[in-house]
Amino acid sequence: MIPVRGFEGRTVAVFGLARTGLAAARALIAGGAEVALWDEKPAAVEAARAEGLPVVDLKSADWSRFAAVMLSPGVPLTHPAPHWTVEKARAAGVEILGDVELFARTVNAAPEHKRPKIVAITGTNGKSTTTALIGHICAQAGRDVRIGGNIGFGVLGLEDMHGGAVYVLELSSYQLDLTSSLHPDVAVLLNISPDHLERHGTMENYVAAKRRILANQGKGDTAVIGVDDPWGQQICTEITAANRRTIVPISASKAMSRGVYALDGLLYDAGGERTAEVADLKRARSLPGRHNWQNAAAAYAAAKGLGIDAAEAAEHLMTFPGLAHRMETVGRLGKVSFVNDSKATNADAARQAMSSYPKFYWIAGGQPKTGGIDSLGDLFGRIEKAYLIGEAAPAFAETLKGKAAAVVSQTMDQAVNQAYADAAAAGQEAIVLLSPACASFDQFADFEARGEAFRAAVQRLANTQRGAA
Template sequence: MITIYKYQDQKVGVLGLGKTGSSIAFSLLYGNTKVMAWDDNFKRITSGCDIIDLFCNSAITTGQLVVNNNDYIERIKDLKAMAVSPGIPHTHPVFAKAVEEGVPIVSDIELLQSTCPRADYIAISGTNGKSTTTALIAEILKTTKKEVEMGGNIGVPVLDLAPLDERGVYVLELSSFQLDLLCQHRFNVAILLNITPDHADRYKNFSEYKAAKAKIFDNQTCDDFAIISIDCQNTKELYNTIVSKNVQKVIPISTAIRVAGGVSVIEGTLYDDIDEMNVESFNLGHLVGLLGRHNAENIAAAYSASKLAGLAPSVIVDAIRKFRGLPHRMETVKAVGDLTFVNDSKATNADSAKQALDYCNDIYWIAGGLCKDGGIEQLSVLFGKLKHVFLIGASEEQFAQVLDKYDVTYTKAGNIQNALELIKRSSPQKGTVLLSPACSSLDQWKNYEERGDAFKEIVHRLWSQ
């Protein structure tokens, strides 16, 4: 855990007491900060207990905590800073009041960097692939004597990590919501994988979303590196812009063409052209934990970052080959004869689901939930691979209309349990039962992890009978 002493004996606000907000509050309280916290859900449940009890029953003996339910908003003017959870919209009245009063807005990322300024920072973002890339980089770096801490949007609040000095490196997955909050940040290595439409409920337009992603490169200097995919038109435009500014060193990555001064992964071969005088290539072979063509981009980014951190290419490639992947991302759950069950619950948008559909064949697709972008029509080019679709969640009707348009057979199953029971009764002998929802889980589950765990549990129960 990181203890924040920067605001000792001063008043700091915390807006939002979810996982990240609670982490910020604890870090400030242990540093003897007087914390005033706001949360719209006054009875928010955290780790099975009321948020007030969580703090009052903790080992905190210093500091002071006041939790408000949008009360005492006028007291914001007395705050030294306002720390905001990334999920809080900037239209929130407490956020707006802090801005109006000139109270500095801070994030947990900036609090971490100000407390551990001597460590190195590798930041990863992108609409899809950032969790896998983050985990892969952390695993590669752990093969050295470096101290490595991984957190951020991947599930561990950064202030819950251990403090590091110049011998350590933080590997941080950052969402657009987290990047939105940053101002006084600087990453030694910043990676942007791709930008496709997402979070339409948060941003006024796609341009605003792209601008949030681009903030990952702000404040870099000539000593820093920007790693950017040039396969996506949106990131390629940003690559050209950053190169033209001639500030940080820019490393292009691609899965389509070999790039001078960069890294490419094409049809299972990695080409290292970072040093154009000493070009290397590696046959990656079959990578169990990095299935699908989309993982080529993740590999190129992870290899680039690891080489810039000083690792030998052969060491990096060996670690890539040993990587076993992340839960809930193209995760093989069970095989019954020629029928394979794959948990891709982390596919919370259509672009992410496309990668799974592209890789699998003879698919019994479980799809649906809370749709947060343009739906699944963009996936129609892959509908020929579908044996049957089982629709679940809030998007059932929306997705059914698209499937009707393309004459795809489907069943409105309602939930994962019903979908799997229907598949069990139909007794398919081969193919892939794929949970790749193309939707958020929040209509029926707390998060995609809970959704994926339920899928795995039901599969093992039904197919063990």
């Protein structure tokens, strides 16, 4: 754990007692602060009490005694309406922040020789893979690396810092909305496409949240910016004009005179006097497809920004084992392979997996995002049949009508069983692809739980098939 500094002897309210909130509460206590914990879920409150943590009903509390309120990132800050904790904090003049901001302040307050290196990664798609890939390169290069944030452990639950540590942090727009003083040595902005607009209100607000990852960088820092979308291109142009840091554009769709780019699976570094081919990504089994080539370009550029030798960074790209829930093959029955892409929580993310297979049996649905799957229309011809689950099932079935065969399965087990039956009956090599293009919260706690449900359904099916044999 990283003890939080700056609130010694003062009381910080903590709302939201899932992974992030509990880690923050423990870290605040370890740093000398008092805490007052609350959650709207009685089970979460009881779990905190059972751990001996101080629980206070924040709805009836005196907010004037709080130095700050630490919100879990899932709590609405502005849209669709400010949460009641936000309204109470503002009325009492209480500062609102998140766990990443607590981490940032603790780092900033540390003596120079004890400050770790920080790599921060955001983007609409590819964050988790890129974060894990950078962490892998750093570990293989002998760095003392800790990976967390929006992936794995909450940042304050990671091992305490020292001057030789490297924190590689995936950051969501929700987390960045609650962060103001984070200073990454390397900031990575992969891409931007419409997402979470129900939470941010407008595309402009969403872009502004993502852009906060770059706000505190200066001379000596590195900004890695994806330029394959108009928002990233504009941001790269604007910060290049400011000329305060090393800027590395990345692309998976075009050659560039400077930066790092991938074309047809070949990774090029245009950062020196001449452009050099540094890796053949088609040989990296865990990095298939153009979207992963962008992730690899970002990870390579970030590693160089940390001072890792270019040849070593390229070498370690090739040994990346892959990421759970992102185009992860979880089983095979006869000629049918099952691919878990539960991390695809919007249409753009689903496009990446769908584009990687010429034909597939598609399990999709969940809590729908703005725009649904309309933008995937050019890929509908690849769908052998769709098996639709969750809240989005009726709308997705309507979108696919006349364009691809589809059935409303509703549950994960039913979808897996139906998809396998159809794929096996075809008698040829086939892919059953879970790539939901939706959030998971209608049926599952998170995308990880959804992916594990898919894995478990495949295992049950395999057991049934073995029993029948």
